[in-house]
Amino acid sequence: MEIKAPRGTRDILGEEVALWQHLEEVVRRNAHLFGYEEIRTPVFEHTELFARGVGEETDIVQKEMYTFTDKGGRSITLRPEGTAPVVRAYLEHGFFVRDPRVRWYYLGPMFRYERPQAGRMRQFHQFGFEALGFQDPACDAEIILLAWTIYRELGLSDLSLELNSIGCPLCKPHYVRRLREYLESRKDALCENCKRRLVENPLRVLDCKNETCQAVFREASFPSIQDFLCTECRRHEERLFSLLKRLGIPFVVNPRLVRGLDYYTRTVFEVKVHTLGAQDAIGGGGRYDGLARALGGPEVPGVGFAAGMERIVLLLERSGFPRKGTFRVYLAPQDEEGEKDLLALSQVLHEAGIPFCLDFASKNLRYHLKRAQKMGVRFVVIAGEEERKNEGFSLKDLVSGEQMLLSREELLGRLRKERETC
Missing domain, CATH: 3.30.930.10 (Bira Bifunctional Protein; Domain 2)
Structure with missing residues (x-):
């Protein structure tokens, strides 16, 4: 079960x-x-x-x-x-x-x-x-x-x-006494719950949502606590x-x-x-x-x-409150060395206050791009053999489709700017 x-x-x-x-x-x-x-x-x-x-x-x-x-x-x-x-x-x-x-x-x-x-x-x-x-x-x-x-x-x-x-x-006791007298005179119009409440605490009757009871409350002669x-x-x-x-x-x-x-x-x-x-x-x-x-x-x-x-x-x-307004970066490793590079980068991103998600489930770039889109993340940071040769990272914008190779300092500067405008 x-x-x-x-x-x-x-x-x-x-x-x-x-x-x-x-x-x-x-x-x-x-x-x-x-x-x-x-x-x-x-x-x-x-x-x-x-x-x-x-x-x-x-x-x-x-x-x-x-x-x-x-x-x-x-x-x-x-x-x-x-x-x-x-x-x-x-x-x-x-x-x-x-x-x-x-x-x-x-x-x-x-x-x-x-x-x-x-x-x-x-x-x-x-x-x-x-x-x-x-x-x-x-x-x-x-x-x-x-x-x-x-x-x-x-x-x-x-x-x-x-x-x-x-x-x-x-x-309050003066009003409760008057309220009980009034409701007793119309007891037949009250629901069973209100008949019980009438004995225990007449004020509780006023909480009732039953339409027949509400009709009693709307009567012009119904006593108002404001008068007491x-x-x-x-x-x-x-x-x-x-x-x-x-x-x-x-x-x-x-x-x-x-x-x-x-x-x-x-x-x-x-x-x-x-x-x-x-x-x-x-x-x-x-x-x-x-x-x-x-x-x-x-x-x-x-x-x-x-x-x-x-x-x-x-x-x-x-009201259509925007749920996906949080800026976050997706980190996509292409091999084991890329995982090491992105783990080290995650420390830097954390210190800079830039939220990130590092996925270890696959080394396949297509998987990572689909995963980032499903999560509603706009920017993907890629680390693989090509990026290591150039001592940097690739940044892909999933909205514009643009991809560029950046040094770590350039990458951090771009992400800080994007976060501020998000």
């Missing part, structure tokens, strides 16, 4: 890797410019971390986590999201005492048992930013600006930003709106936006690209001022953002 990758996972091969590397480079560069340092957390954690942090009643915890018992009898879960592990690390290493304000970013795989579809896998990848210790809405604006900057630098268009506030422990915000939450939201307008970032208020995790307070937001269809969100986040306490630590304000990388790569592919 042929062994294949498990459903919901995939290999990233060949030219597609360039898209991922480009995305990762843009994320890392902007993280550095905004003053965020990288953090790397384990890919599995104690299950309790996500049960307490993400929320017992969320779909992630109840249906989507990959959870198993290890040989020590401990319940372990492959991380389904990145924020709870970051806050766990912040608490475990005592940052709330020695350095309470941190800005961190991460990139890596996450795991959720979902139905695989375009841009959504069971092993998927996220990049995210977390700012801990900052209460001011200016930090919310900075996180949104950072996300917006990355998307724009990637060349993504048709972006929209949706914002909402889901209140704080003072005002306390003075402090209202002030926080208005300050954020003012900052985003100053930054020139367009947004709309979506009073039904709650996000799928229980740790959010006040600000929640999503960035969408409508060309993706129904699954149009390419990232989102918000404020989670109560998460550290839920994990057993002190009160620590926090705000963050995360984006699914598969969907962004899909958008880059659709």
Whole structure:
């Protein structure tokens, strides 16, 4: 029986890797410019971390986590999201005492048992930013600006930003009570999942994509959390709106936006690209001022953002992002002495920062030329008996068909010039 990758996972091969590397480079560069340092957390954690942090009643915890018992009898879960592990690390290493304000970013795989579809896998990848210790809405604006900057630098268009506030422990309970009353009066129109959520956590109902439930949410009399915000939450939201307008970032208020995790307070937001269809969100986040306490630590304000990388790569592919833009030289030996000459040349190319590929599979020039064309390489450096007689190398341009005999110094000068114009 042929062994294949498990459903919901995939290999990233060949030219597609360039898209991922480009995305990762843009994320890392902007993280550095905004003053965020990288953090790397384990890919599995104690299950309790996500049960307490993400929320017992969320779909992630109840249906989507990959959870198993290890040989020590401990319940372990492959991380389904990145924020709870970051806050766990912040608490475990005592940052709330020695350095309470941190800005961190991460990139890596996450795991959720979902139905695989375009841009959504069971092993998927996220990049995210977390700012801990900052209460001011200016930090919310900075996180949104950072996300917006990355998307724009990637060349993504048709972006929209949706914002909402889901209140704080003072005002949210009043809205939840009113929401439950309203939904109870229309219970017959709700799907079975929402009837269950109505008992456990009414806010989770707003995540439902079922059309009959969506019709209930669109009713004019449907209660809006915007009408229940306390003075402090209202002030926080208005300050954020003012900052985003100053930054020139367009947004709309979506009073039904709650996000799928229980740790959010006040600000929640999503960035969408409508060309993706129904699954149009390419990232989102918000404020989670109560998460550290839920994990057993002190009160620590926090705000963050995360984006699914598969969907962004899909958008880059659709936009015609050039995959073969990397300059590289193909080294083609014609005999054993040619291999020695090209091995020595490869050291010089490495020191000069010129990428190369040296193929030992054959001494046949036709093989090498076909191989270089298949790889998308333009320049082939040939080393054989004729080149040794002239103490140089032949350089063949596969685009123009031109071939010339050059000394090593001339060859390096030509390749440096070509690399700069590539």
